[in-house]
Amino acid sequence: MSTHRQLHLNAFLLGAGHHSAAWRRPDSPAEQLGDISYWERLARTAERGFFDAVFFADGHSTGDVASGPRWFLEPLTALSAMARATERIGLVCTISTTFFTPFHAARMLASLDHISGGRAGWNVVTSMFDAEARNHGLEAMPARQQRYARAEEFVQVTQQLWDSWADDAVLVDRAGLYADPARVRPVHHHGEHFQVDGPLTVPRPPQGRPVLFQAGASGPGRDLAARYAEAIYAVAYDLTAGRDYYADVKARITAAGRNPEAVAVMPGLVTYVGSTEQEARAQRAAVDALLPTAQSLAQLSTFIQQDCSGWELDAPVPPLPPLERFGGPQGRYATILRIIDVERPTVRQLLGRLAAGGGHCTMVGTPESIADRIEHWFRSGAADGFNLMPPTLPDALDDFVDHVVPELQRRGLFRTDYTAHSLRGHLGLPRPARGAPA
Amino acid sequence: MSTHRQLHLNAFLLGAGHHSAAWRRPDSPAEQLGDISYWERLARTAERGFFDAVFFADGHSTGDVASGPRWFLEPLTALSAMARATERIGLVCTISTTFFTPFHAARMLASLDHISGGRAGWNVVTSMFDAEARNHGLEAMPARQQRYARAEEFVQVTQQLWDSWADDAVLVDRAGLYADPARVRPVHHHGEHFQVDGPLTVPRPPQGRPVLFQAGASGPGRDLAARYAEAIYAVAYDLTAGRDYYADVKARITAAGRNPEAVAVMPGLVTYVGSTEQEARAQRAAVDALLPTAQSLAQLSTFIQQDCSGWELDAPVPPLPPLERFGGPQGRYATILRIIDVERPTVRQLLGRLAAGGGHCTMVGTPESIADRIEHWFRSGAADGFNLMPPTLPDALDDFVDHVVPELQRRGLFRTDYTAHSLRGHLGLPRPARGAPA
Numbered sequence: 081m082s083t084h085r086q087l088h089l090n091a092f093l094l095g096a097g098h099h100s101a102a103w104r105r106p107d108s109p110a111e112q113l114g115d116i117s118y119w120e121r122l123a124r125t126a127e128r129g130f131f132d133a134v135f136f137a138d139g140h141s142t143g144d145v146a147s148g149p150r151w152f153l154e155p156l157t158a159l160s161a162m163a164r165a166t167e168r169i170g171l172v173c174t175i176s177t178t179f180f181t182p183f184h185a186a187r188m189l190a191s192l193d194h195i196s197g198g199r200a201g202w203n204v205v206t207s208m209f210d211a212e213a214r215n216h217g218l219e220a221m222p223a224r225q226q227r228y229a230r231a232e233e234f235v236q237v238t239q240q241l242w243d244s245w246a247d248d249a250v251l252v253d254r255a256g257l258y259a260d261p262a263r264v265r266p267v268h269h270h271g272e273h274f275q276v277d278g279p280l281t282v283p284r285p286p287q288g289r290p291v292l293f294q295a296g297a298s299g300p301g302r303d304l305a306a307r308y309a310e311a312i313y314a315v316a317y318d319l320t321a322g323r324d325y326y327a328d329v330k331a332r333i334t335a336a337g338r339n340p341e342a343v344a345v346m347p348g349l350v351t352y353v354g355s356t357e358q359e360a361r362a363q364r365a366a367v368d369a370l371l372p373t374a375q376s377l378a379q380l381s382t383f384i385q386q387d388c389s390g391w392e393l394d395a396p397v398p399p400l401p402p403l404e405r406f407g408g409p410q411g412r413y414a415t416i417l418r419i420i421d422v423e424r425p426t427v428r429q430l431l432g433r434l435a436a437g438g439g440h441c442t443m444v445g446t447p448e449s450i451a452d453r454i455e456h457w458f459r460s461g462a463a464d465g466f467n468l469m470p471p472t473l474p475d476a477l478d479d480f481v482d483h484v485v486p487e488l489q490r491r492g493l494f495r496t497d498y499t500a501h502s503l504r505g506h507l508g509l510p511r512p513a514r515g516a517p518a
Numbered sequence: 519m520s521t522h523r524q525l526h527l528n529a530f531l532l533g534a535g536h537h538s539a540a541w542r543r544p545d546s547p548a549e550q551l552g553d554i555s556y557w558e559r560l561a562r563t564a565e566r567g568f569f570d571a572v573f574f575a576d577g578h579s580t581g582d583v584a585s586g587p588r589w590f591l592e593p594l595t596a597l598s599a600m601a602r603a604t605e606r607i608g609l610v611c612t613i614s615t616t617f618f619t620p621f622h623a624a625r626m627l628a629s630l631d632h633i634s635g636g637r638a639g640w641n642v643v644t645s646m647f648d649a650e651a652r653n654h655g656l657e658a659m660p661a662r663q664q665r666y667a668r669a670e671e672f673v674q675v676t677q678q679l680w681d682s683w684a685d686d687a688v689l690v691d692r693a694g695l696y697a698d699p700a701r702v703r704p705v706h707h708h709g710e711h712f713q714v715d716g717p718l719t720v721p722r723p724p725q726g727r728p729v730l731f732q733a734g735a736s737g738p739g740r741d742l743a744a745r746y747a748e749a750i751y752a753v754a755y756d757l758t759a760g761r762d763y764y765a766d767v768k769a770r771i772t773a774a775g776r777n778p779e780a781v782a783v784m785p786g787l788v789t790y791v792g793s794t795e796q797e798a799r800a801q802r803a804a805v806d807a808l809l810p811t812a813q814s815l816a817q818l819s820t821f822i823q824q825d826c827s828g829w830e831l832d833a834p835v836p837p838l839p840p841l842e843r844f845g846g847p848q849g850r851y852a853t854i855l856r857i858i859d860v861e862r863p864t865v866r867q868l869l870g871r872l873a874a875g876g877g878h879c880t881m882v883g884t885p886e887s888i889a890d891r892i893e894h895w896f897r898s899g900a901a902d903g904f905n906l907m908p909p910t911l912p913d914a915l916d917d918f919v920d921h922v923v924p925e926l927q928r929r930g931l932f933r934t935d936y937t938a939h940s941l942r943g944h945l946g947l948p949r950p951a952r953g954a955p956a
């Protein structure tokens with residue numbers, strides 16, 4: 081990756097955009113979120129910009145339906161349809177190891193990989209909220225260690241299932257065997273969390289194994305990523321946080337006996353692109369202005385797991401417990417602590433910061449100034465690429481594709497056409513041999 | 519349904535066709551089973567014939583991979599893609615209540631219903647084989663009563679989840695609420711098999727609820743169908759069996775307090791269409807001739823759950839235990855008993871009978887003679903329509919669409935164009951109000 085090292089770009093598609101007030105804009109696509117052609121158009125835009133992949137997050141509870149759209153279409157079904165509206169771009173689907181069985185996950189991802197001709201990716205998550213657990217027969221989320229222990233076993237079994245058919249198992253010998261039973265082997269997994277006999281019902285996927293993404297922020301999350309992830313979604317509020325995370329997770333990858341250069345780390349990136357700095361800032365201000373403060377305070381309460389509905393908007397943010405004493409999802413919380421530490425914001429300023437992407441890196445400016453900052457992150461050990469989180473859709477994605485991508489291409493930082501047909505190919509990852517270590 | 523009563527037709531798509539030797543034909547599509555465009559073409563053919571729906575079965579174990587293709591693509595992902603290659607035809611997906619949770623099933627089916635604009639159907643099955651159970655953490659299949667008890671609770675919860683959002687819950691009031699929380703209600707289900715809080719993450723599907731299909735042969739299976747099914751897939755070897763099943767299941771629907779005329783009963787139908795009777799018989803003989811007997815005996819062993827690999831091919835079929843003493847799936851077994859009773863076949867003759875569709879009704883002949891028999895079944899209380907099981911694909915589906923459908927249309931038995939946009943519409947089913955009884 082070091083000689084002609086290039087950026088990797090994913091488009092994280094969510095609702096009417098990542099800004100929580102995006103749907104309130106007069107021309108927002110808020111009525112179209114159940115219309116698959118909306119998502120197909122976004123995927124085609126990202127493909128026009130030669131992105132490595134589009135990415136769908138997922139959750140199993142509605143959250144607060146009043147304040148804005150959260151989920152609508154289920155990702156596996158949506159991405160299967162979107163596979164047919166696109167030709168080259170990767171399709172990364174979130175599946176929770178806490179709520180699925182490995183057989184379902186392996187089978188659906190393998191099927192998506194066949195349907196898309198080798199473009200499937202899997203964002204392995206362990207889920208976050210008790211409300212999700214209560215939709216699948218659990219009282220509450222299992223503790224983090226337990227979730228990640230289950231996730232690790234889940235990933236292992238899934239990979240064994242993908243490997244259960246040899247690449248050449250299907251013979252189609254019309255006078256003899258359809259498939260060679262000697263090349264289709266059971267899994268016979270008897271582990272702590274799962275019992276799975278195998279083999280899979282789906283022959284080996286075109287990519288061998290769909291590409292594994294992970295986005296763990298905690299120690300156990302980073303370790304899972306270090307051992308298995310082939311690309312990593314990160315949260316980094318600023319360059320310092322980006323470098324810290326990057327160095328830490330690459331060191332963990334090395335410690336796990338894997339090649340850190342082969343695993344792209346992609347922080348989330350919220351961009352407002354204008355023809356002038358001023359125009360870009362005005363775009364951001366316009367959508368920030370649509371933000372109802374009560375709703376934002378409710379969202380903040382979820383992030384920090386305490387009620388802040390009574391906080392005074394123009395006072396400084398009250399002191400929060402340190403990271404070690406926080407039981408919820410750590411990534412976002414760490415970012416909030418960092419924003420407070422760096423910016424000493426008022427409550428109102430913090431809400432504005434969090435409204436789009438909840439504390440991911442935000443770049444506001446011209447195509448050139450944004451490309452400068454992207455290049456700087458890329459060259460100074462903070463990112464191998466970015467997980468673009470357009471604050472408003474479809475326009476912020478269009479703006480990035482039409483104005484920032486050409487600037488990145490001019491600098492030799494990004495492909496000017498696809499050179500591969502699979503998601504593995506876009507990421508420069510080899511096709512894993514059957515039975516290769518995870 | 520009685521004044522202008524018309525046939526309903528589903529196309530049951532499977533592998534290279536339902537005949538177990540279909541893939542052995544020189545021009546078979548056996549190499550294309552992982553290629554979604556193959557399935558899209560079949561769906562478009564069925565849509566050209568104005569079929570109510572295409573239907574995908576599903577199982578969670580490979581079976582004998584040597585003897586022929588069994589499964590390849592996973593149905594939810596495949597049908598989501600196929601939704602985009604078609605405009606009007608229904609998409610019926612099999613989901614097992616034994617291996618999924620109701621939240622997953624409700625969510626994916628709701629999503630497919632949105633993606634397809636109201637064309638999703640669900641074939642509720644409880645699965646059959648221990649090898650399937652062992653892929654999802656069970657030692658063996660639960661007993662039938664237990665499976666159907668779980669299935670019933672599963673269906674109830676699923677319907678509650680579809681109803682958790684009112685039809686008008688999504689407001690998109692840009693200055694106010696995205697959705698009205700008062701119109702999105704939790705489910706709070708605490709049952710014997712499932713605990714599900716709800717609400718669903720997907721707003722109410724276009725059809726209100728995807729259409730429920732069922733194909734139970736046993737008493738508990740028929741009772742589940744009688745209470746919940748909106749259309750029924752049946753197995754009927756001959757007109758007598760068809761009438762018996764039809765009368766029995768319609769009586770059960772009445773006993774369950776529902777309108778039997780509203781629930782279409784669709785026996786499986788294998789057709790060989792020729793321009794002469796002789797040509798049709800020759801088509802059948804050609805594919806029968808490709809059948810390896812050892813493989814057919816192995817399949818028979820599965821159906822009757824005893825080893826018949828040593829049976830002499832040209833001797834009469836040995837006596838089999840009566841239905842009451844058979845522990846496996848009853849429908850197919852009952853059919854085998856009936857074939858033996860009616861035809862007194864040799865083992866070889868029985869194998870030929872079972873090779874396509876395993877004992878479903880088979881019609882071999884000209885478009886007119888097949889239409890005669892279809893009409894006879896339809897008018898004499900044996901069928902409201904058929905679940906077409908083309909023995910060979912794509913040709914047997916083409917033949918039916920191009921030659922039998924026009925003949926049925928000439929007789930006023932089948933639509934000459936779609937009159938509705940949803941699967942419910944094709945089946946003449948009303949859109950269920952939120953909270954309506956199942």
Ligand SMILES: Cc1cc2nc3c(=O)[nH]c(=O)nc-3n(C[C@H](O)[C@H](O)[C@H](O)COP(=O)(O)O)c2cc1C
Nearest residue numbers: 137138174205207295296297298301313409410411
């Ligand atoms: C870009 C990105 C996308 C994520 N998508 C999901 C998601 O779709 N579903 C989910 O449950 N968690 C998601 N997460 C959360 C992570 O999987 C993880 O739980 C979080 O980073 C906290 O880390 P921890 O679990 O190690 O504490 C996402 C995180 C990031 C950074």
Ligand SMILES: Cc1cc2nc3c(=O)[nH]c(=O)nc-3n(C[C@H](O)[C@H](O)[C@H](O)COP(=O)(O)O)c2cc1C
Nearest residue numbers: 575576612643645733734735736739751847848849
């Ligand atoms: C047309 C048809 C399609 C079926 N498809 C499936 C299927 O995809 N998966 C499955 O497990 N069972 C399937 N079955 C089996 C039935 O769900 C049911 O188990 C079978 O008819 C035996 O009935 P019983 O379970 O009541 O004994 C199908 C049956 C028929 C007639």
